[in-house]
Amino acid sequence: PPLPALAPLLAEAEAARETGDTDAFEEIGLRIAGAVVTASSDAADAGRAPGRRDQKRVAEAVRLIELDAGRPLSLCDLASSAATSPYHFLRTFRQVAGMTPYQFLLRTRLHRAAVRLRTSDTAISTIAFDAGFNDLSTFNRRFRREMGEAPGAYRAGRTGRR
Numbered sequence: 001p002p003l004p005a006l007a008p009l010l011a012e013a014e015a016a017r018e019t020g021d022t023d024a025f026e027e028i029g030l031r032i033a034g035a036v037v038t039a040s041s042d043a044a045d046a047g048r049a050p051g052r053r054d055q056k057r058v059a060e061a062v063r064l065i066e067l068d069a070g071r072p073l074s075l076c077d078l079a080s081s082a083a084t085s086p087y088h089f090l091r092t093f094r095q096v097a098g099m100t101p102y103q104f105l106l107r108t109r110l111h112r113a114a115v116r117l118r119t120s121d122t123a124i125s126t127i128a129f130d131a132g133f134n135d136l137s138t139f140n141r142r143f144r145r146e147m148g149e150a151p152g153a154y155r156a157g158r159t160g161r162r
Contacts, residue, residue: 015118
């Protein structure tokens with residue numbers, strides 16, 4: 001899952017890919033590389049690494065979240081699909097992914113919304129509801145927190161931002 005510092009850059013890269021803006025790839029690639037180096041130098045080792053079985057369970061849950069990001073997914077549903085208790089699943093997911101399943105779901109939704117904002121002229125409210133948000137103000141607040149600017153400003157920067 002993308003780190004908060006990388007989320008806007010990755011959405012920008014995916015939007016450039018979707019629109020065929022190959023000129024932007026080199027610069028975006030360098031910006032991503034710099035952000036990755038910075039983020040990895042700040043990372044700390046989290047102790048005992050989870051086993052392969054737990055990593056596989058988390059990978060399957062990540063795929064499920066990515067496939068069904070627009071619909072409500074509960075911790076119990078995800079834990080059940082991973083054949084583990086909600087507590088163990090939450091702890092393992094956080095250890096493997098670096099965030100909770102809900103945070104990953106939220107970031108997945110925001111990432112998809114960011115790509116759509118950059119690649120379409122669909123109304124912001126429609127994009128928010130399609131991404132799984134039930135409230136436009138919640139979408140706006142969370143989008144601003146994750147991407148660093150309001151959805152309208154993010155969309156407006158789609159051509160002049162590189």
